[in-house]
Amino acid sequence: MTGSDRREDIVRRIQESGRPVPAKSLAALYHVSRQVIVQDVALIRAAGYEIISTNRGYILGTAPSVSRVLKVKHTDDQLEEELCAIVDLGGAVENVMVNHRVYGHLEADLHITSRRRVAEFISDIKSGKSSPLKNITSGYHYHRITADSEETLDMIEEDLRKRGFLVEPKEDEREGHDETEYTLLH
Known part of the structure; x- marks a missing residue:
């Protein structure tokens, strides 16, 4: 899986999750370090997604309305x-x-x-x-x-x-x- 594919999948998982998604869980899922996930999230934010870090994990901000x-x-x-x-x-x-x-x-x-x-x-x-x-x-x-x-x-x-x-x-x-x-x- 490429980094780009992983980031797309991270966005999908956060969107579909009914609760915060911990970086540790994402790291285990993709077999990468937690730091790689943190960097991925920074790139996802730079692409225009509002991803919010909470003490329980990542959530997607509200959609524009x-x-x-x-x-x-x-x-x-x-x-x-x-x-x-x-x-x-x-x-x-x-x-x-x-x-x-x-x-x-x-x-x-x-x-x-x-x-x-x-x-x-x-x-x-x-x-x-x-x-x-x-x-x-x-x-x-x-x-x-x-x-x-x-x-x-x-x-x-x-x-x-x-x-x-x-x-x-x-x-x-x-x-x-x-x-x-x-x-x-x-």
Whole structure:
């Protein structure tokens, strides 16, 4: 195996691992010294990969992402459908935001990235721990959604539009006349 092949394989192993990958384990796997692995990681970083050294091993940094804030509205019964539509297309629902006429801007982190996380969130809501934040604003709310590309965000936005969840901004919101709405949209 060449050094280049080994470095490609190291990146693959770190990407696919669910936990930090120790340099000692990589060295044993490739029958090289730990120092060779440290040098390989330096070359991998120089090639543009964000590899982070932890006390338990190497992990891959977060992938570059783009985000968009979308205004949506749906019923409680459609909550799971909305979240699954987003994660199924490769998006992550980072938060939920509402603009209440009395309380002002309220925001809660969600970090929903998979159907498993959707199921956990829905389970928490159904357990009676709380109700969706959207319920204090007649169902209207915003999500900051992250994805790997603008194209993915476009697909998510189009899918939410087709499902009837997307609230199209009013003309005055696009031009910035409604400052509360405008700051969330941009």
